[in-house]
Amino acid sequence: MTHRVAIVGAGPSGFYAADGMLRARPDLHIDIIDRLPTPYGLVRAGVAPDHQGTKAIVRQFERLLAQPDVRFAGNLEIGRDLTWDELNEAYDAVIVATGMTIDRRLGIPGEDLPHVWGSWRFVAWLNGHPDFRTGPDLSAVRSVAVIGNGNVALDVARLLAKSPEEMARSDIVPEAGAAIAAAPLTDIYVIGRRGPEHASFTNNELAEMGRLTRAVAVTDAAGLDAAPPASDPTPERLRKAKNLDILKGFAANQAGAKPLTVHFLFGAAPVAIHAAEIELSTGRLPADLVVTCIGYEGLPFPRREDVFPVGWARRGPTGTIPTNRAESHAVAQEVLAFLKERDPKSGPDILPAAIDAAGWHRIDKQEVAAGAAAGRPRVKLTDWQALLDVAQAD
Known part of the structure; x- marks a missing residue:
């Protein structure tokens, strides 16, 4: 035994x-x-x-x-x-x-408004999680506030900023991809409470924000000469120093140079969220959608x-x-x-x-076949009952 x-x-x-x-x-x-x-x-x-x-x-x-x-x-x-x-x-x-x-809460007024989404719920919708089939209404969203300075914040900003052509080989849920493509987006604000020398972006993901076809990444040059914390381990200091170099490149860009502008803001703590704007410690910004990327429980x-x-x-x-x-x-x-x-x-x-694994392989086979027909890696089944029906089919 x-x-x-x-x-x-x-x-x-x-x-x-x-x-x-x-x-x-x-x-x-x-x-x-x-x-x-x-x-x-x-x-x-x-x-x-x-x-x-x-x-x-x-x-x-x-x-x-x-x-x-x-x-x-x-x-x-x-x-x-x-x-x-x-x-x-x-x-x-x-x-x-x-x-x-479970998305961690900001603990500020207005975070329960319907246009405020946690990153887990938002990304799960894009990925076809059966618990999150309905996403935010993007039909009138021009400005988005993404709160956080990690890779999840970059994921959210990038997925909203990419063109349909750039997303063509992804496995984003078609309905979500179509909603993003049709949204009248002009500005995305990536908001960090601390300075740029503390951002936890990885270098490749941050650099990718500078290579988007329909979006230009910009930031203020002020503060970019700060040094990474001396107490950090050497790999962390090197990563943060490279991030600062990438951000300096963004500082040379011009807002509005492309149809969509991604603004990197630092030293700006969220204070309150209102119907169509977000209040920061540094002022107010338009925000038709707010996505919080501050961790999970x-x-x-x-x-x-x-x-x-x-x-x-x-x-x-x-x-x-x-x-x-x-x-x-x-x-x-x-x-x-x-x-x-x-x-x-x-x-x-x-x-x-x-x-069992055989049931999962039935789901996988159907999704991949649907993806092949659409020129994508897969088209996911997003309905609980549909997943179970395919998995349990004879």
């Missing part, structure tokens, strides 16, 4: 944890459980649809799903179909890889010796997808050390009927 491990959450950190355990213990039985009928978590629902190279990591995860003792169990929700206690009783260890999917899970959080559930919403690999492999070693001291539990399989 072998040990059984449940991984709750079929995103990158969960798959990397499975990979780390199987490298040392290929005899383990691993069940990867997710509330969605589709695996891959943020790779499918959170990575920007125009960054297909980032999404290619799923090929590695597919190889894991093909292993005989790895089982995908989709459309199972903890609290609805199973309890945490049931998992702990049935499995020798439980890995929590549920991530964080997660749902609670049990804290006990046989429960091992990983990824964002462990460290919070920081880092990129590759960041998860080393951490997940380290957690895998913790799990293996824990199992080494314990005999395997015996008992029946407690998982109710679920969408």
Whole structure:
């Protein structure tokens, strides 16, 4: 009899944890459980649809799903179909890889207005998450305020600023792509509370903002001579210094040189949101849509010796997808050390009927076929029942 491990959450950190355990213990039985009928978590629902190279990591995860003792169990929700206690009783260890999917609040007046969207909800809509099928009304949106100085803020600004031709090879939901293309956008403001030397953009993503065909990136040269914090590790200082160089290039650009202008504003803290504008510590700006990109929160899970959080559930919403690999492999070693001291539990399989890997492959096949017909990587199924119908088809 072998040990059984449940991984709750079929995103990158969960798959990397499975990979780390199987490298040392290929005899383990691993069940990867997710509330969605589709695996891959943020790779499918959170990575920007125009960054297909980032999404290619799923090929590695597919190889894991093909292993005989790895089982995908989709459309199972903890609290609805199973309890945490049931998992702990049935499995020798439980890995929590549920991530964080609740948009953090600004804590200012007006953030509950209908034109204020959190980045998770906004990007999930663009990516066809079945919980977020309806997006904001963009038909009269001319000015957008994007609050945040990380890559998610860049994703939101870039996806709104790109032309339909630039998005042609993405897997953005067609309805969302059409809504953005038809919007009368003229200005996007990327707003940071701190100075440019503190921005957490990665260099490639920031530089990409300077290569858009219908949008020009601009900023104020004031403050761009600041030095990155001396207390930062050397790689961080180098990244921030390169960001400052890229921003200096933006400072030489002219607003209005292209149909759409992306303004990078620093040292501007949001104070309040109004019907068609945002109030900052530095003044007011027009804003028909506000997208907050200030981080996420997660749902609670049990804290006990046989429960091992990983990824964002462990460290919070920081880092990129590759960041998860080393951490997940380290957690895998913790799990293996824990199992080494314990005999395997015996008992029946407690998982109710679920969408298995074969069901996911039916969804995948249909989406890719629809994409091929449209000249895209895939056209996603976005309706819960449609996903289940395809997955469960004979």
